Amino acid sequence: xxxxxxxxxxxxxxxxxxxELLETVAPDVVCLQETKCAPEAFxxxxxxxxxYAAVHHSGGRWAGVAILARDGLALSESACGLAGEAQxxxxxxxxxxxxxxxxxxVYVVNGQAVxxxxxxxxxxxxxxxxxxxxxxxxxxxETVIAGDFNICPTDRDVYDVQAFAGATHVTEEERARLRAxxxxxxxxxxxxxxxxxxxxxxxxxxxxxxxxxxxxLRIDLALVSEGIAAGLERVGIERDFRKGAKPSDHAPLxxxxxxx
DNA sequence: ATGACCGTCTCAGACGGA
Numbered sequence: 001x002x003x004x005x006x007x008x009x010x011x012x013x014x015x016x017x018x019x020e021l022l023e024t025v026a027p028d029v030v031c032l033q034e035t036k037c038a039p040e041a042f043x044x045x046x047x048x049x050x051x052y053a054a055v056h057h058s059g060g061r062w063a064g065v066a067i068l069a070r071d072g073l074a075l076s077e078s079a080c081g082l083a084g085e086a087q088x089x090x091x092x093x094x095x096x097x098x099x100x101x102x103x104x105x106v107y108v109v110n111g112q113a114v115x116x117x118x119x120x121x122x123x124x125x126x127x128x129x130x131x132x133x134x135x136x137x138x139x140x141x142e143t144v145i146a147g148d149f150n151i152c153p154t155d156r157d158v159y160d161v162q163a164f165a166g167a168t169h170v171t172e173e174e175r176a177r178l179r180a181x182x183x184x185x186x187x188x189x190x191x192x193x194x195x196x197x198x199x200x201x202x203x204x205x206x207x208x209x210x211x212x213x214x215x216x217l218r219i220d221l222a223l224v225s226e227g228i229a230a231g232l233e234r235v236g237i238e239r240d241f242r243k244g245a246k247p248s249d250h251a252p253l254x255x256x257x258x259x260x
Numbered sequence: 261a262t263g264a265c266c267g268t269c270t271c272a273g274a275c276g277g278a
Binding site: 009010012013034036060061062110111112150164167168169203205206207208209210217219246248249 | 263264265266267268269276277278
């Protein structure tokens with residue numbers, strides 16, 4: 001199965017690039033984040049014409065997550081929201097079962113700045129994810145939690161550690177909670193399974209030519225259960241989607257494994 | 261090319277993003 005996770009930074013603005021991705025990468029499952037659309041504005045028809053069924057959690061102008069499944073794959077048991085999250089109306093978590101695999105698409109709270117209320121809510125959100133991951137571990141089948149975690153797991157995932165001193169995304173508080181999600185769910189960072197220690201970025205600031213200067217972060221992750229980790233064939237970043245006409249500031253992360 | 265963002269909403273400028 002081939003899964004893509006991508007923070008599109010507005011599905012409306014990114015629809016041509018999303019259709020390009022479906023055509024060229026031909027994923028079985030797609031986890032989208034920051035769809036930024038109202039429920040009634042979600043482009044279900046266009047995606048259906050492209051050969052994908054969709055479930056989505058749409059909250060209006062901010063956030064929003066979705067899961068797309070290629071036609072022919074069973075898509076069921078979709079559920080929106082996370083028990084215990086601080087602001088359920090923000091539309092940051094959706095999960096479903098696709099072809100027997102439990103898939104979650106998540107857009108973790110940004111946190112704005114250390115010490116602020118949004119940062120406290122980010123930590124609460126991560127704790128709610130750990131609780132859900134533990135619940136999924138007890139369920140049947142394999143699990144993938146994919147999305148924009150807004151955390152750099154290690155210093156290696158930051159282009160310049162000094163530039164992020166005292167900032168969000170790199171604190172031990174955030175990183176410890178990410179590790180707690182992995183432990184609770186029996187999940188592994190797919191990138192670390194296939195490419196341990198390799199620096200790979202998934203996000204580059206639109207400003208100051210950061211992409212072309214190689215200044216990015218790895219904040220988009222796919223956490224996979226052991227059965228998937230053991231069959232991983234490819235974990236890679238589609239850098240071409242960070243180039244060209246109207247790119248997102250995130251590039252899609254592709255995760256492919258043997259079997260369903 | 262020695263400077264450099266892009267969405268959203270409401271209508272020039274705020275706000276969020278990371």
